Amino acid sequence: MxxxxxxxxxxxxxxxxxxxxxxxPAALEVQHYLVGQEQVEAEVLRLQNALAEAERELQKIWSDLPADAPSELGAFLDVHSLFLSDPMLAQAPLEIIRTRHYNAEWALVTQIDVLLAQFDEIEDDYLRERKADIEQVADRLLKLLTGSATTLxxxxxxxxxxxxxxxxxxxxxxxxxxxxxxxxxxxxxxxxxxxxxxxxxxxxxxxxxxxxxxxxxxxxxxxxxxxxxxxxxxxxxxxxxxxxxxxxxxxxxxxxxxxxKLAKLKKTSAVTKDGTPITLLANIELPEHAAAANEVGASGVGLFRSEFLFMGRDGILPSEEEQFEAYRATVQAMKGRPVTIRTLDVGADKPLDEADVATLNPALGLRAIRYCLAEPQLFLTQLRAILRASAFGKVNILIPMLSHLFEIDQTLAMVAQAKQQLILQGIAFDADIKVGAMIEVPAAALSLPMFVKKMDFLSIGTNDLIQYTLAIDRADYAVAHLYDDVHPAILQLLAMTVAAADKAGIPVAICGGMAGDIKLTRLLLGMGFRELSMPPAQLLEIKQEVMNIDLLLFNPIIKKILRSYEPEVIAEGIRALQLL
Missing domain, CATH: 3.50.30.10 (Phosphohistidine domain)
Structure with missing residues (x-):
């Protein structure tokens, strides 16, 4: 051909x-036929068995996950498991079999079509991503029903x-x-x-x-x-x-x-040609992932996504002791290098339970710090666990999705309350632990004076900052072409943030996807960022890029980029940086 x-x-x-x-997709091969009254309950049982088997498959996949498997996989598996237990998927097709005498496959596809039509009517970006999950769960069930499970x-x-x-x-x-x-x-x-x-x-x-x-x-x-x-x-x-x-x-x-060749850079310092030291940190999700950070010589953990400790637990939240052990293990594994722990960030595409999945617009709802402040005991439990771990090494606390002054004040008050509780119990912790804010909502980037006045450091979550600023779902392929790291508005917000942090004399890092994109490393360093946090797999390549940079040559081009609102001029400037 x-x-x-x-x-x-x-x-x-x-x-x-x-x-x-x-x-x-198995749905393309579904048979449609009616069953007699005497066969109805047998057909119901066939679908019930498929539901049970699908759940067993997911649980086995979960239990067989290797220690170095991406932690996001567990969260995705949990979402699929939640859908399997949802009455709209687990019960409604059974009623279709009983009332319309459809065969099991036909009944399942009929109900799936109803659910997908409801998603299409809502037309919400995040729910479209959940629509894909429902289709995948249905596909798994249909493969079990038809005996056509596809294996590699x-x-x-x-x-x-x-x-x-x-x-x-x-x-x-x-x-x-x-x-x-x-x-x-x-x-x-x-x-x-x-x-x-x-x-x-x-x-x-x-x-x-x-x-x-x-x-x-x-x-x-x-x-x-x-x-x-x-x-x-x-x-x-x-x-x-x-x-x-x-x-x-x-x-x-x-x-x-x-x-x-890159592996040889593990113990080499990340310093530019002009002598500027750059801190390269790792993003991790679970304690065992600290090994990957160490393997590439990360200067510490810039983002520990603590929410992955809370997912896939059927509503049973981790205790203070369990959290403490996880945080302590991570801190000790990093052997004195700093570990920045982000407090619970759930909602949007990271639901804790089924009810969260059904929220009309989770990206704009009760998520991250909003959720924690609405559940003060849960928040205090986590803060105490993090504080206790700080007795075993350098720990920072990072608060996600702050946008209001009262949220900052309430958060700091709860940190103080958690400290007081530990003091009364005679439990050791770092009294000078640093508390920082994630800049991932445009309102935060436009209100930096209230952040730098009260917080010890800033960390920019570029993934959310971009999608909230540009009003798109970064996971939706239909609008993926609109997701633009170097949109003029994004560059202005980044420049404002690094300038405000420098003026206040507090550290500022980038922990979102831009930090690990080697095409943007020169741009970010030229804008003034000195701390980048990324998946461990990207760190050594970024380190090599850092060592090839002379920041003294960048200033004129960076100024031209930041003055422009023309995509072509910005792109030309980024290309020019690569040649220096």
């Missing part, structure tokens, strides 16, 4: 070469007949991704998804080349087609000519040589 190229959204760096393995081929080496596989699908559920751990899979391509969708998050965490948001790739690509994924350029080459295959195989080999 003739070679052709498809363009999508690159979500991880790298090159993958292999044959296409298509995952087709086992890893049996690479040759012309039995090569590595590239998964091609409309979308891929996090649960199905776990099959990739023991398969011949080396990359994946999806029709849906954005730069921060489930697929994107997992691919970056695993370091797997992927291109998402391709629209109709799963219809254009045929089973066993040879594919090349260039996840730097966001390109998928279908049926490439031999000369192109040879070219990309050499590029693959060069990437491997480059990664081995």
């Amino acid at each position: 003739a070679s052709f190229t498809l363009q999508g959204i690159p979500v991880s760096r790298g090159i993958a070469i292999g044959r296409a393995h298509l995952l087709r 081929p086992p890893n049996a080496g690479v040759d012309e007949l039995n090569t590595h596989m590239i998964v091609v699908a409309r979308d891929i559920s996090p649960a199905d991704m776990m099959q990739f751990q023991d398969s011949a899979f080396v990359g994946f391509v999806t029709d849906e998804g954005g730069r921060s969708s489930h697929t994107a998050i997992v691919s970056r965490s695993l370091g797997i080349p992927a291109v998402v948001g391709m629209g109709n790739a799963s219809h254009l690509i045929q089973q066993d087609d040879w594919l090349i994924i260039d996840s730097v350029a966001g390109v998928v080459i279908v049926a490439p000519q031999q000369i192109i295959l040879d070219e990309y195989r050499e590029k693959q080999a060069a990437i491997q040589r480059f990664r081995k």
Whole structure:
């Protein structure tokens, strides 16, 4: 067949070469027929068994997660488990079987269509992401009902007949991704998804080349087609000519040589050519992930996402002792280097329970610090646990989604209350522990004087700052093209924040996705940022970039970029920085 190229959204760096393995939605193959009255309860039982088996599969996947698996996978599995127990999915199809005598598959698809139609009517960005979860759960159930569960081929080496596989699908559920751990899979391509969708998050965490948001790739690509994924350029080459295959195989080999070279930088200081020291920190989700931070020589943990300790627990929240042990383990693993623990940030795409999933607009609702202040005992429990861990090493407390002065005051009052409780109990903690604010809401970036006056440090969460400023869902592929790290408004908010922090003499870091994007490293350092926190897998490459930078040359170009509101001028300025 003739070679052709498809363009999508690159979500991880790298090159993958292999044959296409298509995952087709089971819903496309559902049979529709009526069952007799005497068969109704047997059909009900068949669907109930599928529901139970699907739950067992999810629980097994959860229990089999390796220690180094991306923590986001657990959270995604929990969401799918919640949907399986929702009456709208677990009970309504049974009633359809009993009242309309539909077969189990037909009843399930009928109810799924009802649910998806409700999501379409609401037209909320975050609920569209939950719509994909419902489709994935339905697909799992239908595969069990039809006995057509799709599995990936086992890893049996690479040759012309039995090569590595590239998964091609409309979308891929996090649960199905776990099959990739023991398969011949080396990359994946999806029709849906954005730069921060489930697929994107997992691919970056695993370091797997992927291109998402391709629209109709799963219809254009045929089973066993040879594919090349260039996840730097966001390109998928279908049926490439031999000369192109040879070219990309050499590029693959060069990437491997480059990664081995980077490993030698682990103990090297991150200092620019002009002698400016830069602090490179790691983002982690669980205590065991501290090992990855140490492996790349991170200067500390810039963001410990504590909410992952709270998820997947069927409503049973972690006790103070359990939290304390997790935080202490992390602090001790970092051996004196600082650990910044973000307090509970739930809501939006990180629900604690089923009720949170159903919230009309969770991104703008009771999430992060709003949730904590509404649940003071839960918040105090976490603060006490963090304070206790501070007796074992350097700990900072980071508060997410602050936007009001009263939120700052209430938060600091609760920190003081937690300290007093520990004093009365005679429990040790760092009395001078630093408390910082995340700048991720435009209102915060526009009200910096009240933040720098009361908080010890700032940390910018660029992912949320961008989506709230530009009013888009960064996980929705339909608007993914509007997600712009270097939109003039974003650059102005970043510049304002670093200037306000410098004037107040307090540290400011970036812990969002921009910090780990090597294309933006020169821009961020030129703007004045000196602390970047990112996934451990990205740290060494960023360190090498830092060591190649002479900040003394950047000022004229940075001024030109910040004065401009023209995308072309900004892009030209960023390209000019790369040449210095």
